[in-house]
Amino acid sequence: MTTGFAAVLVFLALIVPDQIFRLPPGNSVFTALLRVPVEALVAGAILLLLPQRGRLGRARRPLAAGLGVLLGLLTVVKLIDIGFFAVLARRFDPVLDWILVDDGFNFLTDSIGKAAAIGAAVGAVVLAAGLIAGMTWAVMRLSGVMTAHRVGAWRGLGAVGVAWVALTAIGFQLIGGIPVASYTAAELAAHTALALPNDLKDRKRFAEEVQIDAFRDRPADQLLTALRDKDVVVSFVESYGRDALENPQFNGAVQASLAANSDKLAKAGFTSRSGFLTSSTAGGGSWLAHATFLSGLWIDNEQRYRSLVSTDRLTLTRAFANSGHRAVGVEPGITFAWPEGQFYGYDHIYDSHTLGYNGPVFSWSTMPDQFVMSAFQKLEYAKKDRDKLLAEITLTSSHTPWSPVPSMVGWDEVGDGSVYGPMVTGVESPQSLWKDSDRVKTEYAKSIAYSLDSVLGHTAEYGKDDLVMVFLGDHQPAPVVVGQNATHDVPITIVAKDPKVFDRITSWGWTDGLQPAPDAPVWRMDTFRDRFLTAFGPDGDPH
Helix, strand or coil: CHHHHHHHHHHHHHHCCCCHHHCCCCCHHHHCCCCEEHHHHHHHHHHHHCCCCHHHHHCHHHHHHHHHHHHHHHHHHHHHHHHHHHHHCCCCCCCCHHHHHHHHHHHHHHHHCHHHHHHHHHHHHHHHHHHHHHHHHHHHHHHHHHHHCHHHHHHHHHHHHHHHHHHHHHCCEEECCEECEECHHHHHHHHHHCHHHHHHHHHHHHHHHCCCCCCCCCCHHHCCHHHCCCEEEEEEECCCCHHHHHCCCCCHHHHHHHHHHHHHHHHCCCEEEEEEEECCCCCCCHHHHHHHHHHCCCCCCHHHHHHHCCCCCCCHHHHHHHCCCEEEEEECCCCCCCCHHHHHCCCEEEECCCCCCCCCCECCECCCHHHHHHHHHHHHHCCCCCCCEEEEEEECCCCCCCCCCCCCCCHHHCCCCHHHHHHHCCCCCHHHHCCCHHHHHHHHHHHHHHHHHHHHHHHHHHCCCCEEEEEEECCCCCHHHHCCCCCCEEEEEEEECCHHHHHCCHHHCCEECCCCCCCCCEEEHHHHHHHHHHHCCCCCCCC
């Protein structure tokens, strides 16, 4: 029984895929375990080839222990990968992703409470240590058994080896995409070992990419000439992904919001056009998407982000500042010093401490989106005798864990935010909500609808004739909402009264209205900056 347990432990560590949540439901998960791991064949052969006595014979136990430690470490990395695919729809980068530990802990704190989050963190450390120790014991145990039964072990390895070669040759699969002849652990080991050299190559490649900029030397008087007489608002709606529009499981609240706001905007004289962008991230990492959109470079990891903000790259916000607009950032999610703001070229930044909020927090979100838009109205947009504005506004009410979600109030009732106090009294906790995956989806959609009501409601209520408003999602929500195979697409919409604005983007082929059609153009998010600067520059085609 002890040997059998050791064999099962090693077998599972070798063959369980790090994307196991992408398997179809039902018996597919168990079927995926019917695999033949080549790593076990190679390791077994190496251990059996060592003589029983002499210097090489004495190396067997240390070698088996080393293989066990290696397999234990790979198993820990695999479990982290499974978590990353579940939340961020990608693998863990062992070089760059340690900075996300704090974000992960904060997410757990918001979702299950601080005490439970601390318990989970401690449990994770204990589990990692236990896996490494247990895997080391298991490999040493199996090594001893094979040495004691060398003939039988060679026969078993030979038979399984022939089966692996045959299965590889015919590409046999029990489930589409998962071959029975497995090399999962070897692939993971290669990915982990190559992380550092690959990241170094990417750093060099990015240093070359950042130097390529068609607008770097463009004179200020040649930037955004078609928007010199416009106030421009760019709003990021947290986690506003394509599925919020198109997934019938939960898109009802969002569809209702867009329909109601479309009527309000039409009555106020606004029209709109919509398309899709492919975000550089999913599930989280909003700052990577913001940097991609504003810089015109593909920012999909922390290394690229840190490299970017240390350059003088022309951002969309800085382009507006150079063209004569007052550039302000409205960032309710910033709760600490944010030196990157200087890179983006803002004239002024309003953060969670300077927006004048005197109400309760809503889980991760420091304040409701409607208050943010109301504060922007009072602090900047309603001022008389001011310069034209470029306001980049980040809306956070649709951030995980989507409980509690604020409710809209009259714009004249927002005040300093005290009105929101009763909205967090006696409401369901995130810990309770996240026990029901179906309700997580509906509350996510409700939060998106609230964010849209806030930004579009402000436009309909206060928008002037010279307003151009761009709003978009930063990324799709976590796979718990959209599944493991969702795209990285997010909606983007331009709202304005002046038809000349839309004349400039006729060639884009965007859909009329607040919702892009399913076949609307899909661009990579990093291409938007150049398209926008070209369309609204002196060379833009008004036809």
